[in-house]
Amino acid sequence: MPRPKKWRKVGFIPEIRFYGPLDCDIENSIIIMSVEELESIRLMDLEGLDQNECAQRMMVARSTFQRIYSEAKRKIADSIINGKKLKIEGGNYTLxxxxxxxxxxxxxxxxxxxxxxxxxxxxxxxxxxxxxxxxxxxxxxxxxxxxxxxxxx
CATH class of the missing domain: 2.20.28 (Rubrerythrin, domain 2)
Known part of the structure; x- marks a missing residue:
């Protein structure tokens, strides 16, 4: 039996949860980003914190934070480059x-x-x-x- 995931602490839950190109009607090109992935982008890129500070704020190990952040950047790049919609939902987070x-x-x-x-x-x-x-x-x-x-x- 796998170990249960720990809660990741976030400081922000977005009101707007759907982003994407205005001229795209393809419904199967939606990328799902978790709330904790969005939080990693907020802490690193918007607040300008380093990985150790971000990991402490989210109450995870630095290596876990790095993995979450890398996956978030990959999803954003895929959305922008390939014209896909980005939907923020789910995850294993708590305020x-x-x-x-x-x-x-x-x-x-x-x-x-x-x-x-x-x-x-x-x-x-x-x-x-x-x-x-x-x-x-x-x-x-x-x-x-x-x-x-x-x-x-």
Whole structure:
């Protein structure tokens, strides 16, 4: 059984998700770009960060970032050179990944934190009440966490 993909953190989800030539009506010439591939282009080319900084922001290894970025550039080049449409959808991304700590047993894990309706429990002791969301090892409260803002933790 393959290892599950890790969530890639993105800081931007586009409102416009379809690009391409105006004079092309061929429906089978659509390239699908994932949201995390778009994020790699945004970080490297728009914000001007280096690969290490981009990888840290997306919470992936530098080599993983390089692979995502290379694939994104290839898709953009294919779209422009060959007159194909580019559609941005899907992927394995999240807007926020928080470090959750169970105060009951001390177990720590990372959790995707957009879905405020999803109740979480400690994978170690199944506690639902003694969980804190922290941004780093100093236990600063994660101000971006939707659960924290809505009083779910």
């Amino acid at each position: 926020n990944i928080c470090k959750i700590i169970c105060k009951n047993c001390g177990y720590e894990w990372k959790e995707k934190c957009e879905d405020i309706d999803k109740d979480i429990e400690c994978p170690q002791c199944s506690s639902e009440n003694n969980l804190i969301c922290s941004e780093d090892e100093k236990n600063k409260v994660c101000r971006r966490c939707f659960r924290h803002r809505c009083g779910r933790l």
